[in-house]
Amino acid sequence: MGGDKQYLKGILMTFVGVLVLSSDALLIRASGAEGFQAAFWRSLFTFLSLFMLFVSTRRRTWFTILKRGGGSLLFSSLLWASSGISFALGVRNSSAAVALVMISLAPFFASAHSYLFYRTKPHPLTLLAALGAIGGVIYMYRSQLESIGASDFLYTVWTPLFLGMNLSYLRRHPDFDRIAICTMGGLIGALAAFFLARMQVKVTMDQLLPLLLLGAVVIPFSQLSVSWGTRYIPASESALISSLETIIGIFYVWIFLSEAPSRYTIIGGAIVFFCILFNTLVQAYWVKR
Numbered sequence: 001m002g003g004d005k006q007y008l009k010g011i012l013m014t015f016v017g018v019l020v021l022s023s024d025a026l027l028i029r030a031s032g033a034e035g036f037q038a039a040f041w042r043s044l045f046t047f048l049s050l051f052m053l054f055v056s057t058r059r060r061t062w063f064t065i066l067k068r069g070g071g072s073l074l075f076s077s078l079l080w081a082s083s084g085i086s087f088a089l090g091v092r093n094s095s096a097a098v099a100l101v102m103i104s105l106a107p108f109f110a111s112a113h114s115y116l117f118y119r120t121k122p123h124p125l126t127l128l129a130a131l132g133a134i135g136g137v138i139y140m141y142r143s144q145l146e147s148i149g150a151s152d153f154l155y156t157v158w159t160p161l162f163l164g165m166n167l168s169y170l171r172r173h174p175d176f177d178r179i180a181i182c183t184m185g186g187l188i189g190a191l192a193a194f195f196l197a198r199m200q201v202k203v204t205m206d207q208l209l210p211l212l213l214l215g216a217v218v219i220p221f222s223q224l225s226v227s228w229g230t231r232y233i234p235a236s237e238s239a240l241i242s243s244l245e246t247i248i249g250i251f252y253v254w255i256f257l258s259e260a261p262s263r264y265t266i267i268g269g270a271i272v273f274f275c276i277l278f279n280t281l282v283q284a285y286w287v288k289r
Contacts, residue, residue: 008284010232011237014225014226014237014241021218026252027213028210030210031208032206039085042219043189045215046182046190047183050183051187057179066184079166083159083162084189099156102156105160106163106242108164109239110122111236113165113235114236125279126236126279130275133243133271136269138268167239170230226242243276
């Protein structure tokens with residue numbers, strides 16, 4: 001497959017994954033469950049659905065894959081789980097607005113990790129687009145960010161750090177079994193959320209149904225799509241596209257819950273979208289040449 005087709009394939013896979021993942025906030029809102037309760041059931045259903053897929057597709061080799069992957073495979077799984085748990089912690093101890101703004105820093109952490117550990121330099125245009133995306137997200141939430149303190153930064157910086165590191169790590173190891181990684185990530189996330197919730201994870205059936213859809217379908221599909229996308233595009237670009245989750249998630253809430261976004265949200269979202277679109281089109285043109 002030509003370089004331009006591989007690049008576009010990676011872009012498409014990552015974008016579709018983020019498009020599906022952006023319903024995360026909507027489904028959690030629909031469930032009405034507490035943060036760590038939602039995190040537990042979401043992660044548990046993710047583990048169960050992916051484990052069945054993993055065993056059915058790998059058949060007799062699934063245990064061998066896990067054994068051979070060892071600590072390297074578990075490291076990526078831990079990063080997947082940690083990014084989700086740290087986001088829940090950030091929302092709980094700071095605010096959703098601050099946590100969402102901080103996610104837009106993921107491209108810089110992905111670039112830093114790739115350069116420091118693998119000596120892979122990010123494209124200047126991608127970093128410029130990432131700066132523009134951060135500006136757009138900050139503009140969206142500027143009225144809620146006036147009182148950011150050191151504790152807010154401390155609670156929320158871990159999510160983009162773990163996410164950026166993981167995308168860089170996956171990019172470096174395209175041969176790792178993505179289903180195995182996401183399966184173990186669900187298991188680790190469920191165990192962590194269970195203890196963080198102090199084992200108080202009981203929910204009603206009405207609360208459970210949206211979390212079942214989220215954990216059994218949305219998270220597995222989106223994580224696999226984004227993980228597979230790292231085989232074809234740089235980690236910094238994958239993280240940049242992931243910034244769209246903030247924008248798309250808001251519009252999902254608008255469409256399904258009738259919570260109209262403000263003028264600042266629409267303008268900021270347009271800035272983020274066009275920064276990412278411009279970077280993708282230019283990079284695709286250069287790859288094709």
